[in-house]
Amino acid sequence: MSDNNIILHDMCLRDGMHAKKEQISVEQMVKVAKAMDDAGVPYIQVTHGAGLGGNSLQHGFALASNEEYISAVAEAVKQTIISVLLIPGLGTMKELKSAYESGARSVHVATHCTEADTSPQHIAFARELGMDTSGFLMMSHLNTPQGLTEQALLMESYGANTVYITDSAGFMLPEDVTEVITRLRGELKPETEIGFHGHHNMALGVSNSVAAIKAGATRIDASVAGLGAGAGNTPLEVLAAVLERMGIPTGLDLFKLMDIAEDVITPMMDHMVRIDRDSLTLGYAGVYSTFLLHAKKAAEKYGISARDILVELGRKKMIGGQEDMIQDTAMTLAKEKGLLKEAV
Amino acid sequence: MKKIKCALIGSGNIGTDLMYKVMRSEWLEPVWMVGIDPESEGLARAAKMGLKTTAEGVDGLLPHVEEDGIQIAFDATSAYVHAENSRKLNAKGVMMIDLTPAAIGPLCVPPVNLKEHADKQEMNVNMISCAGQATIPIVNAVAQVQGVEYAEIIASLSSKSIGAGTRANLDEFTFTTSNAIEKVGGAKKGKALAIINPADPPIIMRNTIYCLTEGEPDEVAIRDSVLKMIEEVQKYVPGYKLVNGPTFDGNKVAVFMEVAGLGDYLPKYAGNLDIMTAAATRTAEMFAEEIANGTITLTPTEAA
Numbered sequence: 001m002s003d004n005n006i007i008l009h010d011m012c013l014r015d016g017m018h019a020k021k022e023q024i025s026v027e028q029m030v031k032v033a034k035a036m037d038d039a040g041v042p043y044i045q046v047t048h049g050a051g052l053g054g055n056s057l058q059h060g061f062a063l064a065s066n067e068e069y070i071s072a073v074a075e076a077v078k079q080t081i082i083s084v085l086l087i088p089g090l091g092t093m094k095e096l097k098s099a100y101e102s103g104a105r106s107v108h109v110a111t112h113c114t115e116a117d118t119s120p121q122h123i124a125f126a127r128e129l130g131m132d133t134s135g136f137l138m139m140s141h142l143n144t145p146q147g148l149t150e151q152a153l154l155m156e157s158y159g160a161n162t163v164y165i166t167d168s169a170g171f172m173l174p175e176d177v178t179e180v181i182t183r184l185r186g187e188l189k190p191e192t193e194i195g196f197h198g199h200h201n202m203a204l205g206v207s208n209s210v211a212a213i214k215a216g217a218t219r220i221d222a223s224v225a226g227l228g229a230g231a232g233n234t235p236l237e238v239l240a241a242v243l244e245r246m247g248i249p250t251g252l253d254l255f256k257l258m259d260i261a262e263d264v265i266t267p268m269m270d271h272m273v274r275i276d277r278d279s280l281t282l283g284y285a286g287v288y289s290t291f292l293l294h295a296k297k298a299a300e301k302y303g304i305s306a307r308d309i310l311v312e313l314g315r316k317k318m319i320g321g322q323e324d325m326i327q328d329t330a331m332t333l334a335k336e337k338g339l340l341k342e343a344v
Numbered sequence: 345m346k347k348i349k350c351a352l353i354g355s356g357n358i359g360t361d362l363m364y365k366v367m368r369s370e371w372l373e374p375v376w377m378v379g380i381d382p383e384s385e386g387l388a389r390a391a392k393m394g395l396k397t398t399a400e401g402v403d404g405l406l407p408h409v410e411e412d413g414i415q416i417a418f419d420a421t422s423a424y425v426h427a428e429n430s431r432k433l434n435a436k437g438v439m440m441i442d443l444t445p446a447a448i449g450p451l452c453v454p455p456v457n458l459k460e461h462a463d464k465q466e467m468n469v470n471m472i473s474c475a476g477q478a479t480i481p482i483v484n485a486v487a488q489v490q491g492v493e494y495a496e497i498i499a500s501l502s503s504k505s506i507g508a509g510t511r512a513n514l515d516e517f518t519f520t521t522s523n524a525i526e527k528v529g530g531a532k533k534g535k536a537l538a539i540i541n542p543a544d545p546p547i548i549m550r551n552t553i554y555c556l557t558e559g560e561p562d563e564v565a566i567r568d569s570v571l572k573m574i575e576e577v578q579k580y581v582p583g584y585k586l587v588n589g590p591t592f593d594g595n596k597v598a599v600f601m602e603v604a605g606l607g608d609y610l611p612k613y614a615g616n617l618d619i620m621t622a623a624a625t626r627t628a629e630m631f632a633e634e635i636a637n638g639t640i641t642l643t644p645t646e647a648a
Contacts, residue, residue: 089538114542317543324552
């Protein structure tokens with residue numbers, strides 16, 4: 001096990017935007033960020049759920065621009081570092097530069113787990129700006145440990161100082177996490193850090209994060225009260241408590257985190273972020289967690305069950321960013337069931 | 345009828361697929377394939393098909409332009425070298441069809457504005473991007489009915505169909521396509537999103553087009569205009585197909601399309617490759633037809 005401190009990175013003001021249909025206000029973000037700063041959280045990620053460039057018909061429009069969120073939060077915190085998410089194909093270097101100018105100093109450059117070679121210009125540019133730069137391999141369960149290692153080595157070669165295994169669907173089991181992180185630790189440069197980002201769709205967010213740490217990961221993404229896509233991210237206060245019991249230093253004030261979860265985040269939730277039949281289906285079928293609320297909406301509109309839509313999306317191997325295919329799939333299923341007439 | 349002689353620059357996926365389409369054309373004859381790697385599979389394939397080849401880049405082609413009567417060249421290399429290629433060939437009176445994101449010439453989507461470019465005798469036209477060719481006709485079909493405040497397109501492409509150049513320069517793809525949604529599509533503001541999906545067997549190219557109309561959408565007129573436009577595109581891309589929609593939700597119009605290729609070089613899932621090469625071929629044919637009729641005469645441009 002590593003002797004280094006484990007860096008916990010909170011996601012509730014970015015991944016949590018998915019669970020709030022992008023409707024967290026600047027004021028709410030500032031309030032949460034101040035409380036996290038006070039609890040000693042070293043990194044918090046903010047902005048639209050889909051990150052830079054995320055404001056769109058595909059992913060919804062947030063209440064404020066990403067720059068407004070970043071600058072308000074950056075101004076409000078004392079120690080916490082503000083991070084952002086950049087998915088090439090959606091966000092561009094232009095938006096990364098403006099996020100940096102607004103106060104972001106860390107970035108997750110995210111690609112699907114087989115497409116790392118779409119990120120070289122963005123990773124290099126983030127490093128050029130002097131940002132803490134992570135390569136973020138989404139939907140990691142769709143690649144083998146060998147394949148993930150090759151992708152991680154690419155991101156490292158572009159300049160990433162951390163590479164993340166990202167369980168976007170909450171599908172991975174602890175032994176899968178152990179296997180891939182052990183392999184990465186053996187093949188990446190010693191100074192390259194390894195991160196893990198879990199989702200709680202099968203209630204494995206905490207155990208998977210612990211497995212990652214035991215295998216050599218030093219950066220873990222989690223979210224206070226689990227506010228995030230699907231059944232949420234790994235709940236930060238729960239993970240912090242477990243790590244404290246294990247004697248792994250995190251530098252966080254556990255009781256303050258518990259209070260933020262209970263008194264600030266939970267009252268903000270529009271629905272209880274928890275494991276229900278639809279979020280469990282995400283984990284079970286290996287579907288991108290963000291699809292959850294879109295599928296529920298399409299289900300209601302076309303009279304198909306959300307679970308049927310999610311299973312079909314999993315079968316068609318749709319990946320993060322293909323939210324348009326949720327309505328499309330719902331319509332096609334509705335036609336097959338005679339609930340919707342042919343378009344032409 | 346005398347066919348117009350063409351050179352293909354770039355022997356990768358796009359150049360090779362283009363070769364098959366140009367060979368079938370009744371207006372065009374591919375004569376040269378230009379590459380930079382003597383070992384490239386694309387050059388070997390072109391030589392086998394009877395084309396003259398050079399691995400010396402455009403400079404290897406220039407001495408043969410006059411004697412072989414080359415009048416149209418397709419550039420499927422990269423944005424970085426296109427301007428220089430175009431300058432050298434234009435100076436010899438060769439018209440350039442640009443399949444890179446360089447976009448130094450006017451942007452062309454055949455059913456929307458090809459005629460206009462041919463009438464103006466442009467010496468360089470740009471084909472935008474595969475996503476642009478697949479979605480801008482639909483944006484334009486809506487814009488012909490009423491004002492489009494904002495248009496957004498999502499292109500899902502199979503991983504196997506995306507070459508190294510596009511991967512390493514995804515931002516250029518995004519910028520060029522977004523700009524063309526405005527300039528050619530007619531939307532006040534445009535945004536393009538690209539998703540590369542590695543599923544095996546590969547997914548067929550999918551495109552979703554969203555438009556926000558000014559005022560309440562005229563559903564009947566928009567549906568008619570979209571269906572008519574799809575027929576226009578189908579004239580050169582038979583696999584261009586409506587899957588769902590148009591749907592109307594407030595002032596948001598959504599159209600869900602797929603593009604199956606002809607399977608000339610890459611298999612049918614790579615509709616993105618086809619729509620680009622088919623649009624480029626269609627564009628060249630329009631110019632060739634007018635050159636053959638004597639409606640337009642290509643003249644060498646002064647070196648800038």
